[in-house]
Amino acid sequence: MAAQITELTFLEHLAGRFKLPVPEYVTAESGQTKVRELLKKWGGKAIVKPDVLAGKRGKAGVLRQVNDYVDAQRELKIIQGTEVQGQLPRTSYMVEFIPSEMEVYSAITYDSRYLGPSITISLDGGMDVEEIGEEKKVTLPLDIYKGLGAYQASEVLEQLGCPRKVISPLSRSLVDLWDMFISTGMRMCEVNPWRITPAGKPYACDFKAIFDESNFKFKNIGFDLPEYPANATLFEEEMAAWNASSHRGQAHVSELGGKTILPLLFGGGASTIITETLMQNGGDPIFLSDFGGNPPYERMYGTAKLCFEHNLGKAGMLLILGGKANNTLIDVTFKAIADALQNYVDEHGPINIPVVVGRGGPRLLQGLLTLKDTLDTLGMPYVMFGPDTPVTQVAEYAAKLANNWGEVMVGGSK
Template sequence: DRRSSRYCLIASTAGGMDIEEVARTAPEKIITLIIDSFLGIKPYHARRVCAALGLQGKLIDEGIKLIQSLYKILLEKDCSLLEINPLAVTKDGRLLAIDCKINFDDNAFFRHPEYKTMIDLSQFDPLEIEARKFDLAYIKLDGNIGCMVNGAGLAMATLDVLKEHGAEPANFLDVGGGASREKVAAAFRIILSDKKVRGIFVNIFGGLMRCDVIAHGIIDATKNITPHIPIVVRMDGSNLEEGIKMLAQSGLNVETVDNLKAGVQKIAHIMDKKTKVFKNGHIN
């Protein structure tokens, strides 16, 4: 639960595939327990949940055991989600978990090296697999504006502002706070490898991340590829003037701006013009 920064237990007798619809139309059918990190789930917590689900007799004891076991697994395995859906009562009066879904917290992988062997790479986009090699936080999206940002919060804000201006991000990509020149170059090459990308927006706040390192990485990534797509760069912070000068002398189709709003407006305007030209070209 984001508001309380705690794990929560959610249960309902009206679950299934349409639980979001239940939450909207009949929220009273959903039981939520915010779990105290120090207390955990005590038997009396679990008993209340079981009673609210309509369990009776020995099923309550089974339900308490099940709920406490789930919480133990959640902590031991560093899960971000542990879902039993559906939980059934059998004809002979037993509780049975029919299906289970577990999400592991990526940030806890260092405590569970065995998890890496469980990853099914067929479920990832090839660019996401490439990004993992460089420890880049990259998620492929459906838009046409490639984004390179430092910091997850700034990256999310950048995507939001792009959407507000009618632009469609092609990815989420956080290079991190102190990325090397090589890591920045790898990130930029991944963006360029996306065939849907028709423009690139770089948004960097250079505290730990120096602006000249970003510029070096962009230039290194384009040594063997000369991208003809527009690139808009918003940088601020350490070694800003040096970074801007390097990009200006690179020969790339780069425009630099002073702030996030100006950068988003610039790339959105460029992409809008490209779209109109493309459509008119087909009409003619």
């Protein structure tokens, strides 16, 4: 399963190691004297933030600018105890305010379209990536062995119209970002934004990353991930207990607070990429999931049953998606999902939401036919993709379909 880190962990353990330029910071536990000294050093201007495993902190209203010591102390205490999207902060911290002339967005992730990693850059930093027009961002596929060169980063920045004085220092920092990504077993990392000072120096001013816990590079990362206050939902608790009940097939979920797509996802790293793609395209997934590991019928049936009991009634779409499996028997997992879906309808009544399916692997055709028969019986509209369609393309399609499903139904079409 994926392991997530926040900006504070990045500041504490990774930024210095990989020579990435970041603002100075101080945590709420550092003491009044330290807070006072640094605030004075920074010219009396700083930002207080929660260290929490939740995104969109700015939109949630929990990033507070402070201009004096009294405000700083008060906000550090308040934000430390403020719930953010159902998540409780581990602590709060204060970072130096970086004056800037521009902000830049960057993200590195694995992209099935290129069968490898890619970097996306935009000069419209500070915005959600889904709000940035395609003409204002560039995605560059990267060779996993050669990595990202400064000349490649420079070419992308020039293509986007970046000021010349910014290109060289930002290119070097993007190369360092790649070095961190590939050296620590990350699946995804995002800096949003890089704040660029009037002198042209970049600072990484917000950060998040997801690691692949099975990657040996992550296992040798050199520090322990911090523990956050436990606030698991009933669904997460029941799924965790179900996952622990057997070693055959994994059943991992993490609620995201979404309200649209119920995702039954397979394939470890593919699950993270699919979820990121859904979120970037406004798909609003209800949870992150990973149900691979060749689960037997009873295991997959129980997993799907839990997902449906807790989430199907509020979902606007069912997404069944994963990469091409090597060992997982597709007909077994799809039969289990189909039976769990039929059982839900028998108990709760008909549902009329679209189903999007994308998978590859052993006995795929039998699995698709089994699922098709059940969906036809239930009268549920569906679209099925084969193994030659990249999972990111299927996820993007699913997000757009979910957002426009009301218009499709008004038009009288399935």
